[in-house]
Amino acid sequence: MIENSTDMRVIRSRTLMENALLYILEKEGIKGLTVKNLCEIAGINRGTFYLHYKDIFHLIEETSFIQGLLSVFEPINLQELMQHPDHQGAYPPITKAFQYLHKHASFFKALFHSGAPAELRERLQYLVGTRLYENLKPDQTYNESLFSDYVIAYLGNAQFGIIQHWFKTDRAIPPEDIAKILTLYIRKTPCLDHKV
Template identity: 80%
Template sequence: MSQNRTDLRVVRSRTLMENALLSILENKGIKGLTVKNLCETAGINRGTFYLHYNDIFHLIEETVFIQELLSVFEPLNLQKLMRYPDHEGAYPPITKAFQYMHKHASFFKALFHSDAPAELKERLQYLVGTRLYENLKRNQDDHSENLFTDYAIAYLGNAQFGMIQHWFTADRSIPPEDIARMLTRYIRNTPCLDNEG
């Protein structure tokens, strides 16, 4: 019984913090997002915050929006993308990811804002860029190939992050399906993938 009460308190605290996060991003933007502001908005103390999260970036990574986006992006498999039969269309997981970001644009636009802290940009780039391409490292034995693959991953991760950021900076001036088609085409034609399994 006490375990249930504890679980409910955890859920309640996390819900309060996520709601406060969304409120701050919507009303003050990314610059207004601090642990102090978040705790005041959520009506909790700093101790409660740090009981659940390491820092504000950890909270962002744990939000349902980021977790859902990662679950949509998870199917991204370069070998399948390269073999996808529709050479003019977008690879479906990429389309789903852009549609998801479009649906929750107020959240993602705040995160991808040019004023976002450098640490947040680095973490986002890892989550929505680099992480997706780490399967390139598999089956690489030779050290030079590993080094090359690290550069390929950095290139692809930065490129993907940059496209997403530019799409939000341009206020999503083209539909999600079109930006997904562009990204699919760019990945297919990336020179550093010519020798990647």
């Protein structure tokens, strides 16, 4: 019984913090997001926050929104993408990811804002880049890990930039169209020509 009540307290604390995070992002944007501000709105003390999360970025990464995005952003099978029969259309997993971003736009718009802290940007680029391209085959011609790291960095930055620009333009085109654009860019990426 004690373990169950502890679990319920953990769930309650995390729910309070995630709700406070959403409130701050909606009302104040990313610039208003601090541990102090979050704790005040959640009605918890800083000790409780640090019991669950290393920092504010760790909280963001653990939200149901980011976890949901990572589950939708399944690693791209580049060979399958390149050989997908619809050469003019979007690769379906990419469309699914942009539809998810669109559905939860109020959360993601704040995160992909140009005024977001550099550390958040770097962590999002890393999450998106490594998740999308974690099955990228190393190139035998180059130092394997070095080349793969650079390809993932390149693709992660490009992916992040497209998402950021899409939100900056207030999602002026539908998710299906931006997915099509990204699919075409990936197909034309020179560093992937010999990898599939």
